[in-house]
Amino acid sequence: MPDSHAAEGRRDHPRPGRRRRTVVIATLLVLSVATGTAVAAKGGLWSFSESCEDSAVHLSVVASPDIAPAVRSVAERARADEVRADGRCLEVEVLARDAHKVAAALAAGDAEPDFQVWLPDSELWLERAKGLGEGIPVSPSDSVASSPVAVGMVPSASQALGWPRTTYTWAELVAGTLGSDRVRLGSADPARSATGLLALVGIGASSARQGGDSDTRVAETAKVLAERMSDGDAQVLETLARSDSGAEQGNPKRNQAVLISEQAAFTHNAEATGGGRLDLFYPEDGTPLLDYPYTLVNEPELSIPESRAALRFMNLLSDEKAATTFAEHGFRAGDGSAADSLVAAAGGRKPQPYAEPPAEAPSAEELQETLGMWTITVQSARLTTVVDASGSMATLVPGRGQSRMDVTKESLIQALDQFTPNDEIGLWEFATTLDGAKDYRRLMPTRRLGDPAAGGGTHRQKLTAAFAGLQPVPGGATGLYDTVLASYQEARSTYVKGKFNALVVLTDGSNQDEDGISRSALVARLKELVDPERPVPVIAIAVGPEADRDEVAEIARVTGGDGYEVSDPAEIQGVILQAIMTAGQNGRAGQE
Structure with a gap:
């Protein structure tokens, strides 16, 4: 890499199934860069003395709203440090957009995207973006961060269920909340929220392991969740009881528990006071991860400078400084590891199994089946x-x-x-x-x-x-x-x-x-x-x-x-x- 800032600190623990993606993208970019390097050297186009304003290469990144602030911080640091890609300063614009809307637009392919990189909160949106294969192509790489999906509860509700000493499977935990008049459980719409969908898949898999008529139990669970459904992750947090006061707990419009990511709980707790903080239950049969895959959009149409800038920014998001930035915003590393202090700030505490390996990512077929069930249930x-x-x-x-x-x-x-x-x-x-x-x-x-x-x-x-x-x-x-x-x-x-x-x-x-x-x-x-x-x-x-x-x-x-x-x-x-x-x-x- 000819840049003045190499990625010495890049984490090299890609999640299973992701290594080949990195190789494919790296190969494509290397071929593009090799061609561009020959042209630039022959034409004498490189000039490290030019000001950033004259030489900057612009890159637009669309990120899930939860991770956009952290990604924007990395981009601002790159600009302040005058980080370069092939001798040209890197200027990155970070836009926050809901992943379900981006996936729908890419699948439709009706208009050329106004961004080169997409950072959704979950890999599941990549399959949605492919649609029938006639939309805008996407080329995913490794995760830049992660956050497990858990169940957050206000203290009165969590204590009633024995938190933190008592642990539950997904099926047991949801049954415990839905079977109690004191605990109302809210969820974001699984058709619009990766958190809601991954949690619902986890509930279904857990119920199947219990045996019996699991399909009926999951459909009944979905029906109850649908009655307290919010459009998105931000909206479901707004349904929480703001304190442990009797009036708030007795308000039928307020939830005492929500399906939520650890990072969302981290952000909520940083702003909450008193009884408004959340305690987190981590299901013992595995917490699925939001995995934030770094994804090139319409890669064949990217210019050589854009391809090189995209690779450069991916390296920046994977270095040690970026890891610190992500942790400050409540995100784990891409492999799911996290410091106990981050988990504690999010509302986790031992012996809750927050350090256990994440649940295996669901297949495309499992996601489709769950979404189909959800649609006809809601x-x-x-x-x-x-x-x-x-x-x-x-x-x-x-x-x-x-x-x-x-x-x-x-x-x-x-x-x-x-x-x-x-x-x-x-x-x-x-x-x-x-x-x-x-x-x-x-x-x-x-x-x-x-x-x-x-x-x-x-x-x-x-x-x-x-x-x-x-x-x-x-x-x-x-x-x-x-x-x-x-x-x-x-x-x-x-x-x-x-x-x-x-x-x-x-x-x-x-x-x-x-x-x-x-x-x-x-x-x-x-x-x-x-x-x-x-x-x-x-x-x-x-x-x-x-x-x-x-x-x-x-x-x-x-x-x-x-x-x-x-x-x-x-x-x-x-x-x-x-x-x-x-x-x-x-x-x-x-x-x-």
């Missing part, structure tokens, strides 16, 4: 499921020995288990000339799963039997366009306010009904039918190699939904949950 779903019954659905799935229809049916039945009795689900099937001149047939009305059905049983049981009875129509072609129009018109006309209304369409091929409506006419008609006050997004899933995701995506996006592709019908369950989460989040964002 806002009951009303879904009309429309399934392709054309002859091609009899095609065998490679390596499974089952037809596309058989695997699709199994996946739909499994997905049904994720829904509550209050959710409303119906079923249509479609193929050319399925019902006389019509290409579609309604098999089950869209009703509450818990409602009693004619002849006994519940709507859920009848719907499960209807899924199991789906069969391909021999010789039937795919009458997709007429079916989408008819089912969308009914879903819109039967819209139920207060629920997440959507149309889920599964097809393994393009439209083959030449006598029906054309694609362009369908898109035009859907544009006329869409009503922002009665949103019904279409979630279109292309099943198998013959299906055209671009075709169904074009149709779905007109309604506020999107198109998805699965090579194996067994993936349908996960995709439905992911799509519900995405469409539900987009709907909330549109209401802000």
Whole structure:
């Protein structure tokens, strides 16, 4: 490194799974720098005598609001010390933006980002930012800091649960708070907060280890949390009782406990007085970490000076001075280690297991499943499921020995288990000339799963039997366009306010009904039918190699939904949950 300030003190303890990322980014940057170095040397462009104002290279960093002040301090120190990258002074602008908003904007890819580096509070936003792979690319590296997710309580509540001597698992701790009239537990919206989502995943994993009907217990927990949900981490702190006075504790609008990061508790306690301070419970079955990955945005489009400046600033954020700055703001090192004094200031105390290794990071599938469950728990779903019954659905799935229809049916039945009795689900099937001149047939009305059905049983049981009875129509072609129009018109006309209304369409091929409506006419008609006050997004899933995701995506996006592709019908369950989460989040964002 030719800079006058090398990164002698960089911590070299990357979290598991991150080392390869560092190598990839470093390789890309080295190649860029090597090219730039040759050009600069040949042209005589380096000049260490120029003033910073004339030679500065500008870098914009968007950071999660909690870590932005610490990152800004490092940037200001770099400016004061006239730190250089390839002989040019480093001028870094740090902007605070909520990670969920940044992830949504990058996934959409509608506009060029006005920043080169992103520092979200969690790696989970990187997967959200990828979306369907059509947005702005992101290239993550190592964590620059970390903070465990815990449960903060006002002293009267924590003492009632035996803090600090008594320790609990996630499941036990949440059950202890929800089972007590004296302890009201608040959470930030898991769709907008990494803290809330990681805590909910931890609760789910802990409940599963207890055995029994864990899905039901977690759904019930989510329902209770939703009743005391705040939009974000800053807002949930505002719901806390401000003191241990009887009036504050008896106020039903005030919480005595919150799902919170250690760093947020550190900041809260630094400003709180008396009974307003928080004590922290660290679940004994593992605290997940907010991990703050340093991430390049649209790396292929970065100029050589920007690439070099980005690498230089990453090194600065990893040196010993930066570690001290992060600790002063309540953050742990990237590997999760922290001094006892930091933990004590945040409200932790032995024998709480705050020094134990963090919980393993959840997989993308676990996050999607949890978010899907959360969306349909917070806002009951009303879904009309429309399934392709054309002859091609009899095609065998490679390596499974089952037809596309058989695997699709199994996946739909499994997905049904994720829904509550209050959710409303119906079923249509479609193929050319399925019902006389019509290409579609309604098999089950869209009703509450818990409602009693004619002849006994519940709507859920009848719907499960209807899924199991789906069969391909021999010789039937795919009458997709007429079916989408008819089912969308009914879903819109039967819209139920207060629920997440959507149309889920599964097809393994393009439209083959030449006598029906054309694609362009369908898109035009859907544009006329869409009503922002009665949103019904279409979630279109292309099943198998013959299906055209671009075709169904074009149709779905007109309604506020999107198109998805699965090579194996067994993936349908996960995709439905992911799509519900995405469409539900987009709907909330549109209401802000």
